[in-house]
Amino acid sequence: xxxxxxxxxxxxxxxxxxxxxxxxxxxxxxxxxxxxxxxxxxxxxxxxxxxxxxxxxxxxxxxxxxxxxxxxxxxxxxxxxxxxxxxxxxxxxxxxxxxxxxxxxxxxxxxxxxxxxxxxxxxxxxxxxxxx
Numbered sequence: 098x099x100x101x102x103x104x105x106x107x108x109x110x111x112x113x114x115x116x117x118x119x120x121x122x123x124x125x126x127x128x129x130x131x132x133x134x135x136x137x138x139x140x141x142x143x144x145x146x147x148x149x150x151x152x153x154x155x156x157x158x159x160x161x162x163x164x165x166x167x168x169x170x171x172x173x174x175x176x177x178x179x180x181x182x183x184x185x186x187x188x189x190x191x192x193x194x195x196x197x198x199x200x201x202x203x204x205x206x207x208x209x210x211x212x213x214x215x216x217x218x219x220x221x222x223x224x225x226x227x228x229x
Contacts, residue, residue, distance in 0.1 A: 098223065099161065106219045107157030110212040111150055117211070122204045129201035160216045165224055173224070177217035184209050 118126055127137055160180065167176045185206045192202045 099165065100158065102216075102219050102223055103158035103161040104154060106161065106212075106216050107154040110157055110215055111153045113211060113215070114153070114208060117204075117208045125200055126204050129198045129204070157212075157216065160213060161220060164216060164220050173217065173221060177213060181210055181213050184213065 127134075132140075163180060164173065164176050167179075171179075188206050188209060189202055192205065197205075
């Protein structure tokens with residue numbers, strides 16, 4: 098069940114990212130990054146998309162594993178908040194040093210928060226069925 102939750106939430110997370118960075122915040126992200134339409138088209142090519150899907154699935158499995166295996170004495174919602182703080186904290190730090198604008202940082206880190214919450218919800222609903 099653990100692997101199934103990781104794979105399913107990884108796929109859902111990838112599709113949320115497609116919606117997040119296209120119709121929802123695509124133009125704001127593109128403008129904030131200073132990318133032309135041609136640059137965006139050169140980024141979203143099949144080879145890069147395949148690598149992104151694989152990395153998303155690996156990240157999902159690791160996130161589910163962290164949320165599930167962290168000390169049971171710490172409630173699951175607290176574990177999710179801890180993970181959000183660590184992941185977004187590092188993301189904000191790197192983005193600042195990369196010279197990204199505040200709007201781009203909010204878009205990128207907002208997406209991370211949404212996906213971690215997705216993993217949390219999946220574990221909250223189905224985690225008691227996990228057998229390793």
